[in-house]
Amino acid sequence: MLAPEMEPNFLRPGHAACPGCGLATGMKLVFQAMGPRTIAVIVPSCEGSIGGVYPITAYGVSTFHSAFEIAAPTAAGIANALKIQGNNDIQVVAFAGDGGTYDIGLQSLSGATKNNEDIIYVCLDNEAYMNTGIQVSSATPSFAWTGTTPKGNPRRKKNIMEIMAAHHNPYSATASIGFPLDLQQKIKKAKSIRGTKFIHMLVPCPTGWRTSSDLAPELSILAVETNVFPLYEIENGTKYTINHQPRRLPVQEYLMKQGRFKHLSEEQIRQIQNEVDEEWNRIQQRL
């Protein structure tokens, strides 16, 4: 396997993402692992904006910018059409944000997954509606500031991996730009499996998380090492595998680098730590 920087780049220079965008790095890594025999679906989200305005585009593979809530069935329609045409070597990857996955697109993702449509679905989770500013989504973590939760988010983040596991789809995995080789191995593994593959990628957003623009890789690593975002995969909804044994650093180390958590009380930090520990124990029980 080539190092990421050696492989072709299908998210070309000149894209319109904010400086230090974790999502752009994530897409670039996915495209590299997918290779040129790929058709991509993107939906309204930062992916829709960073590609550029006609007639220029940063996307280097055939890409369709579809509507917000339908990344999965759109990709499934393309994948089935390719099968009808006998193009069995071409893979379809759908990108959607957390809003397009956890909220408005959850129904259509569930429908396509129930049918085990042969697509790779990548949720680029920056934990709020970042393309429209910074508004709360059901992927926003507990107590985080957003433009629509000025006193902090009162609700806990939805567990999208468990929702996917409940579909018994062949493959779901979490991935992080802080662990690029693991991320690309997961994409390559997903390519080798027929059916609905789901990749949940945490992508730090310096603009929305209120951090400096050089922190996305570090925060990605810290999210994994604090267990806020463990790296694991689920096969057929039942077989759980941990891909990286975390150092189990205290959550403060991750939270305190971000402006969106600056207002947290000690009690709130303890609660987040409890939630993280509880989730880690739950995954352990499923191994």
Next chain:
Amino acid sequence: MKDFMSGNDGVAHAVKLCRTPLIAAYPITPQTSIYERLSSWEASGQLKGIMMRTESEHSAMASCIGASLTGVRTFTATSSQGLALMHEMLHFAAGCRLPIVMANVNRIISAPWGFWADHLDSLSQRDTGWIQFYVENGQEALDTVIQAYRIAEQVYLPVMICLDAFFVSHFVEPLDIPEQEPVDAFLPPLNLPHRLDVDKPGFLVPVVSSENYRHYKHSAQMGMNSVKEIALSVDREFKSKFGRGYGILESILLDDADVVVVTTGSMTSTARLAIAKMREEGKRIGLLKLRMFRPFPVEALQIALAGKKRIVVIDRNFSVGGGGIFCQELKSALIHSSDHPLIFSYIAGIGGTDVTPETIRKIAIEVLEKSEPADEPQWIMSE
């Protein structure tokens, strides 16, 4: 081959004859039997292709859009609430200039709930950029599906075939099912010029400037403007091959008519009967059946209705705060007519209520005797 079947079965037969390899659908009364019939043929192998059983009509249209962009022929069927749920994607399909064909079984739209024939569901989608046909019976539904692919694949615009709930969708009549070979000759395989292709990467549906958007919408209008000629030529060729033609509208006994009744959908058959009877009594009533609604056949209507003094449009739909939608459009089409016809508007058959020959007769006689139309449309209510 002739067989007794419902309009919905006729539609399903047409989709199979068109060798449509990708169908995406979701159940809704009274469309469901189309979905079931096609599913059974997919399961038995009689229909070569993939049936996508999506979790909503919105996703069904999304899948059709994805597949059509990849270059395969697609079909879906829906009705009422399902069509309303698809609304966003209808704009998308037309905006992408995709030759998707859909059957919409015209059913009332809630609230309140009900299942019966009413045209408001598809008329609420009139501005989405789809070609729309309203058919009179099961045979016309079947034939129009085949014609629709030919039209859609020439002009790259989606087509909606609208058939009345139950009166067309479920009434069983003897239908003529064309043989496969002449349908194959009539409808060549789809060859979409600009499609998703890994060897020629492109970015479909980018963000564009205001100027680009305006240019794009204008070019869509140019495309739509060409539909009338294409639809007429497809219909002529269909008639020469299969013996049945419909035109984009049909004029019945218009030459000497003192009153022209304008209808759409299944009530046209009722009107044919009523008018034949009135002719026997010496009343000079004519009938105009409007088959194509989008694009609205302005010029064809102006020609067909030239010299007419009294026209009455019977609408099985109502735009609350507006009026009967077919009547509004007809008035617009004739606004510059030097004949200055009196145009009367009647609302009948709303919610699937009966439109009998007596209803048509009552309307025609009222129009014959009235000095001028009322500003408000006249509702036909129960006696």
